Amino acid sequence: MKKEELKLKRVSKCFKGFWAVQDVTARFLPQKITGLIGPNGAGKTTIFHIITGELAPDEGDVIYNGHSIKGLAPWQISRLGIGRMFQDVRVFPKLSVMENVIVALQKPEEETPFYALTHWHKNKNKDALRWLEFVELAEQCHKKAEDLSYGQQKLLALARLLARGFDLLLLDEPVAGISIPMVEKILRLLRELTEKWNKTIIIIEHNMGAILDATDWVYFMNEGRIYFSGRPDHVLGAKEVKELYLGLVKEKR
Amino acid sequence: MNYILHLLIMIGIYLILAYSLNLVLGFGGLLSLCHAAFYGIGAYTYTLISMHFHLPFVLCIAASVLITGFLAFLVGIPGLKFRGDPFVLVTLGFQVIIFSILYNWVSLTKGPYGIAGIPRPEIFGLKIDSLFSYLGLVWISFLIIGIFFYFIYNSPFGLALKALREDERAAESLGKSAYHYFLYAFAISGAIAAIAGTLYATYVTYIDPTSFTVDESIFQIAILLVGGSGNLLGPAVGTVFMVLLPEALRFLGIPDSIAPNVRQMIYGLILIVLMYFRPQGIVGEFKVR
Amino acid sequence: MTLLTQLLVNGLITGVIYSLLAVSFGTVYRSTRVFHIALGAIYTASAYGIYVGKNAGLAIGVFAGLGVAIALSLLIEWCIYRPFLKRGSSLGVVLIASLGAYILIENLIALLFGNEVKIIHTGIEPSISIGALILTRIQIIQFFIGILFLIGSLVAFKKSKFFKAAWAMGDEPLLLEVLGLPVFKLRELIFCFSAILCATASMLVAFDVGVDPHVGLSAILLGAVAVLVGGMDNILGWIFAAFLLAELQSLAIWWFSARWNDAISFALLIFVLLFRPTGLFTKEVRIEER
Numbered sequence: 001m002k003k004e005e006l007k008l009k010r011v012s013k014c015f016k017g018f019w020a021v022q023d024v025t026a027r028f029l030p031q032k033i034t035g036l037i038g039p040n041g042a043g044k045t046t047i048f049h050i051i052t053g054e055l056a057p058d059e060g061d062v063i064y065n066g067h068s069i070k071g072l073a074p075w076q077i078s079r080l081g082i083g084r085m086f087q088d089v090r091v092f093p094k095l096s097v098m099e100n101v102i103v104a105l106q107k108p109e110e111e112t113p114f115y116a117l118t119h120w121h122k123n124k125n126k127d128a129l130r131w132l133e134f135v136e137l138a139e140q141c142h143k144k145a146e147d148l149s150y151g152q153q154k155l156l157a158l159a160r161l162l163a164r165g166f167d168l169l170l171l172d173e174p175v176a177g178i179s180i181p182m183v184e185k186i187l188r189l190l191r192e193l194t195e196k197w198n199k200t201i202i203i204i205e206h207n208m209g210a211i212l213d214a215t216d217w218v219y220f221m222n223e224g225r226i227y228f229s230g231r232p233d234h235v236l237g238a239k240e241v242k243e244l245y246l247g248l249v250k251e252k253r
Numbered sequence: 254m255n256y257i258l259h260l261l262i263m264i265g266i267y268l269i270l271a272y273s274l275n276l277v278l279g280f281g282g283l284l285s286l287c288h289a290a291f292y293g294i295g296a297y298t299y300t301l302i303s304m305h306f307h308l309p310f311v312l313c314i315a316a317s318v319l320i321t322g323f324l325a326f327l328v329g330i331p332g333l334k335f336r337g338d339p340f341v342l343v344t345l346g347f348q349v350i351i352f353s354i355l356y357n358w359v360s361l362t363k364g365p366y367g368i369a370g371i372p373r374p375e376i377f378g379l380k381i382d383s384l385f386s387y388l389g390l391v392w393i394s395f396l397i398i399g400i401f402f403y404f405i406y407n408s409p410f411g412l413a414l415k416a417l418r419e420d421e422r423a424a425e426s427l428g429k430s431a432y433h434y435f436l437y438a439f440a441i442s443g444a445i446a447a448i449a450g451t452l453y454a455t456y457v458t459y460i461d462p463t464s465f466t467v468d469e470s471i472f473q474i475a476i477l478l479v480g481g482s483g484n485l486l487g488p489a490v491g492t493v494f495m496v497l498l499p500e501a502l503r504f505l506g507i508p509d510s511i512a513p514n515v516r517q518m519i520y521g522l523i524l525i526v527l528m529y530f531r532p533q534g535i536v537g538e539f540k541v542r
Numbered sequence: 543m544t545l546l547t548q549l550l551v552n553g554l555i556t557g558v559i560y561s562l563l564a565v566s567f568g569t570v571y572r573s574t575r576v577f578h579i580a581l582g583a584i585y586t587a588s589a590y591g592i593y594v595g596k597n598a599g600l601a602i603g604v605f606a607g608l609g610v611a612i613a614l615s616l617l618i619e620w621c622i623y624r625p626f627l628k629r630g631s632s633l634g635v636v637l638i639a640s641l642g643a644y645i646l647i648e649n650l651i652a653l654l655f656g657n658e659v660k661i662i663h664t665g666i667e668p669s670i671s672i673g674a675l676i677l678t679r680i681q682i683i684q685f686f687i688g689i690l691f692l693i694g695s696l697v698a699f700k701k702s703k704f705f706k707a708a709w710a711m712g713d714e715p716l717l718l719e720v721l722g723l724p725v726f727k728l729r730e731l732i733f734c735f736s737a738i739l740c741a742t743a744s745m746l747v748a749f750d751v752g753v754d755p756h757v758g759l760s761a762i763l764l765g766a767v768a769v770l771v772g773g774m775d776n777i778l779g780w781i782f783a784a785f786l787l788a789e790l791q792s793l794a795i796w797w798f799s800a801r802w803n804d805a806i807s808f809a810l811l812i813f814v815l816l817f818r819p820t821g822l823f824t825k826e827v828r829i830e831e832r
Contacts, residue, residue, distance in 0.1 A: 052426060054422070073430070074422075075429055075431075076430075078425065078428035079428045086426075090420050090422065092419035092423065092424070093419055094415075094539075095415060095419060099412060099415075102412065104427050106412065106413060108428060108429075110409040112410055112437065115408065115410065116404050116405050116409070117404055121407060121408070164427060164428070284634060284637075332812075334816065334819065335819070337633075337634075338633070338637070339819070341637070342763075342766060343808075343811065345763070345808070346808030346809070346811055347808070347812075349805055349808050350804075353801070353804060353805035354805075467759075471645075478638060511653055514649040514650075514653045517645055517649040518653070520645055521641075521642040521644070522646055524639065524641060524642030524645070525639045528626075529629065529631070529639065532631070540632070541634035541637075542632050542634045
């Protein structure tokens with residue numbers, strides 16, 4: 001069994017004099033759900049950009065499975081097994097729901113012109129439908145992705161990630177803007193992914209209820225640094241966290 | 254009758270250009286303004302190889318396809334680092350540079366004088382000389398190329414291109430490398446454009462750089478904008494419409510002296526109106542971003 | 543050596559003209575995000591304006607040229623760009639529409655006036671000699687009028703709150719509406735400003751070499767290249783790039799011949815953008831803005 005451990009070692013990122021991320025060291029344990037919380041602008045999404053290769057850190061290193069992945073391109077990091085759900089979801093709007101999942105199911109070897117000319121068209125519809133049924137979107141499979149509701153698009157993005165079989169999932173506000181029953185379903189799904197499917201998950205969230213329910217460990221970030229870390233109830237009960245963050249944000253249940 | 258055959262031959266050649274450009278514009282979402290340059294390189298490469306080395310038609314066209322495809326690949330290496338307006342301007346730049354080379358490198362291409370006396374092709378002993386046989390050549394070529402693109406468009410590669418077109422960041426996060434996949438598409442489109450260039454050269458038996466200008470690139474883009482891109486039907490509709498439009502104007506009795514200008518004015522108007530009311534074209538899937 | 547010096551000095555004057563084109567194109571591009579290909583038609587039209595108007599006197603001709611440019615510019619904004627803006631069309635769509643407008647107007651002009659070159663000014667140009675250098679009167683006029691307009695532009699964007707607001711419009715168009723600023727009026731201001739600069743460049747050149755219906759596109763593309771090479775955020779960058787372009791073309795003439803001018807411009811563009819994709823003088827862009 002592969003142990004996917006992601007480590008950030010003293011990672012820093014500077015934008016023209018402004019340190020978005022400063023000296024961040026963190027461990028994200030395999031088959032666990034780690035939460036990343038903090039006020040807006042604390043650097044949480046920047047950390048995601050750095051892990052996925054969209055931004056290169058100015059200092060420090062990113063280590064996955066014992067190897068440094070700093071400096072790799074996003075598509076290379078994706079092929080190592082690290083997947084991401086964006087804050088603004090980003091489904092493929094003009095492609096159908098089905099095609100959105102199919103494109104995630106396709107392997108790199110299949111996506112060349114040479115393969116196109118030497119292999120008969122294999123229908124991936126059945127496999128795609130499996131994942132769509134999982135997130136209860138099977139009935140919408142022929143709709144264009146842009147015609148789905150926000151919550152449905154989030155589920156579609158999730159289905160894409162699952163279909164691809166990533167080992168490490170970075171989810172940026174997976175339950176924001178979603179109805180309560182859907183939130184509970186997704187959180188149950190996340191738990192299942194780590195316990196039954198051996199995935200590792202990192203989530204950025206502002207929904208403290210979700211953090212308390214779903215995460216095993218939490219990092220609290222503020223102004224680019226990690227201020228606090230520990231078990232969720234620990235972190236959310238800490239005085240500094242309450243002052244810096246929770247005092248500003250109404251607790252959501 | 255001859256005139257109808259001529260039109261059908263030109264439609265066939267432009268269909269090949271449209272389907273190849275469709276891979277870059279409709280599937281890749283990239284507004285490339287240098288397709289006429291590859292059309293021209295294909296025409297000149299075939300002509301020079303054929304007239305200098307006297308090799309059989311099939312070998313010359315194969316050489317033209319490979320060389321043009323390779324040059325398209327070279328253009329793509331820097332070119333595909335850009336997107337949006339810079340990409341449009343950069344491809345325009347390559348179009349202008351390549352035209353300049355065709356026009357000014359007189360010792361190689363004979364420049365503005367052009368190359369005349371291009372022999373009609375001979376395939377396996379059969380001389381393709383009459384209009385009818387030429388029609389057959391062009392349309393059989395298009396059929397093969399059409400099937401080629403049918404497979405490519407409907408392949409995982411084609412779908413990956415569309416995903417990259419829809420949202421490049423999201424597609425990259427799913428392991429698809431925009432740079433590499435777009436490079437494949439660009440090279441293939443250039444290579445196929447060379448076939449059209451060859452067929453044009455051997456049909457008209459004379460080529461000069463003025464057939465391969467910025468205006469020609471704009472015309473080829475217009476075909477896809479009008480008919481639609483990103484699918485199988487759009488390029489066909491666009492080609493038939495745009496190639497036959499000047500003929501329709503002829504029926505309206507517009508004097509020959511001003512006909513070219515009127516035609517262009519109508520193109521301009523069509524572009525404006527189309528982009529406002531139907532940016533995806535008549536039957537297209539892709540809207541320019 | 544004197545040929546080279548002459549060419550480099552000529553390059554300075556050409557650089558002024560290119561700068562006008564760059565600022566003309568760039569201010570529209572920066573403020574409204576529109577890739578204003580139709581500006582090429584305005585360039586051509588204003589030259590024909592002076593061509594027609596000069597029959598009643600040079601001053602009338604100049605006013606005709608400016609008038610045509612401003613009128614056409616506003617017409618394009620009202621009839622094309624604004625409807626597209628209200629529709630929420632994407633920028634690529636507007637680019638194509640702008641191209642369509644250029645083609646329409648270019649050929650209308652060809653229809654009305656024919657495809658041949660029209661000469662504005664006949665007769666030999668008086669010239670002065672400075673050492674081994676020869677400068678024609680029109681070159682000197684081009685230089686000083688051009689510099690005047692360039693300085694005027696820089697001052698406008700530094701001092702005038704309207705120009706500064708228009709500039710900021712390019713960053714956050716929605717914000718301006720929220721703040722109650724008149725977006726449409728600012729756009730009109732920018733389009734008029736751009737038309738005046740473009741017409742000035744066009745008339746200065748036309749007076750020297752005449753005009754034909756097809757000069758507009760290459761002129762505007764020069765401006766666009768200078769803007770992209772210089773970088774979106776800095777007028778001085780555009781001006782620097784314009785001069786760089788002009789001098790490179792002079793050097794090319796000295797090394798090879800004038801035939802490669804177009805290719806040189808674009809080769810410069812591609813070269814610079816490969817090493818600095820956002821232009822020579824720009825700031826880093828956040829990922830979310832990609």
